[in-house]
Amino acid sequence: MRNCNNITGRLNALRGFKWHMGCCLKMAFISAAVIVFTAGCGNGSESFIDGGSIDMCIANNQAAREMYSQDYISEDVCVIPAGRQEKADKNLPAGSALLINVTKGRMVYAHNIYERLYPASVTKIVTALVALEYGNLDDMVTISYEASHITEYGAKLCGFNEGDKVKLEKLLRALIVYSGNDAGIAVAEHISGSVDKFAKLMNKEMKKLGATGSHFTNPHGLHDDNHYTTAYDLYLVFNKLVSDYPVFIDIINKGNVKVKFKDANGRKKELDFVSTVKYKLNTETAPEGVTVAGGKTGTTQMAGSNLVLYSTGPDGNNYISAVMKASDAYSLYRQMNYLLSME
Numbered sequence: 001m002r003n004c005n006n007i008t009g010r011l012n013a014l015r016g017f018k019w020h021m022g023c024c025l026k027m028a029f030i031s032a033a034v035i036v037f038t039a040g041c042g043n044g045s046e047s048f049i050d051g052g053s054i055d056m057c058i059a060n061n062q063a064a065r066e067m068y069s070q071d072y073i074s075e076d077v078c079v080i081p082a083g084r085q086e087k088a089d090k091n092l093p094a095g096s097a098l099l100i101n102v103t104k105g106r107m108v109y110a111h112n113i114y115e116r117l118y119p120a121s122v123t124k125i126v127t128a129l130v131a132l133e134y135g136n137l138d139d140m141v142t143i144s145y146e147a148s149h150i151t152e153y154g155a156k157l158c159g160f161n162e163g164d165k166v167k168l169e170k171l172l173r174a175l176i177v178y179s180g181n182d183a184g185i186a187v188a189e190h191i192s193g194s195v196d197k198f199a200k201l202m203n204k205e206m207k208k209l210g211a212t213g214s215h216f217t218n219p220h221g222l223h224d225d226n227h228y229t230t231a232y233d234l235y236l237v238f239n240k241l242v243s244d245y246p247v248f249i250d251i252i253n254k255g256n257v258k259v260k261f262k263d264a265n266g267r268k269k270e271l272d273f274v275s276t277v278k279y280k281l282n283t284e285t286a287p288e289g290v291t292v293a294g295g296k297t298g299t300t301q302m303a304g305s306n307l308v309l310y311s312t313g314p315d316g317n318n319y320i321s322a323v324m325k326a327s328d329a330y331s332l333y334r335q336m337n338y339l340l341s342m343e
Helices: 004-010 062-067 120-134 168-178 181-192 195-209 231-244 246-252 329-340
Strands: 024-028 053-057 096-101 106-111 140-142 165-167 256-262 268-274 291-300 304-312 318-326
Touching (some): 096 231, 120 168, 120 181, 120 231, 120 246, 120 291, 140 181, 165 168, 168 181, 168 256, 168 268, 181 195, 195 231, 246 291, 304 329
Antiparallel strands (some): 096 106, 096 318, 140 165, 256 268
16 A cells, blocks of 8 residues: 555645645545545555546535645655544643654654644754755854843753854754754844744745644744644654755754854854753663654743654654653653654
8 A cells, every 4th residue: 555655746746736725636536445534644544545637626525625634735744634633542641742654654643733732942943944944054143132132031041142153053053952042043033134034934934844733933932822833743844854954863863062153252162062852861761672863842831841753663764753742851751752662
């Protein structure tokens, strides 16, 4: 049985089109013999479309609208039908959870993956994506007053001072590995000139990915009621990063990073940062046979504890997993290990 990569490849003509109400698209011939309604994309417990071609008007076909809940069909992603997700597993009480076999393009587990939740610092993977899409890693970034004067209580800071000059690549490492919010603002201002303009670019890039359940107002994830995303949207972003940017895999693979830079007076400085991902610090152990490449955490009082992860299973396949809105860090890693043990 074909997996999602094969299906989306055959539907390449549809890639990049929005499925608006009233819009008819050329797509696969549908018949009872070739539609499998189960729980995902691939074999056994998954759903897919196969066949020849006919005209099908999405607006007038309820079943077709339910099959795909994203506005885009993208190549090399697993499309998970809304309403075709797993029932809640008692071992996964978080707000949402997702495990996808990236190698085979197959959903392993998905629950509440389209529910809009606060991502906290997991936001920074979107910031990294925009920076990699629009920036030059060799660019020298000057830290502004705004970036060096974040006053929100509990905000994690790298400790850069106004006038410091840091290479964009180093800022991204501090942003992802250490989760520095000052690094996030510095990246945003360098790419777009302001946080507001950068947020608009973040939302634009999310729509291009088909991540239509998201809206971002800042590059760091400090709480805003209008700043939210979904587990599935985070998968789309992470999949893009690990597929297209080898430097991102190198960044998340580090347990610590040294950032060398110069201050406003040209003096050489160096800061050391450690990862927020416990697997990279060896303070959490993945299930037997699972190798964790890395990921991104995010925690606030409103968001709970969140983690998106890239790993390799005992079968040699690569996986993207996400747990959102766990009650605390202990519960977060317990649930992530449970997910990683599913295959």
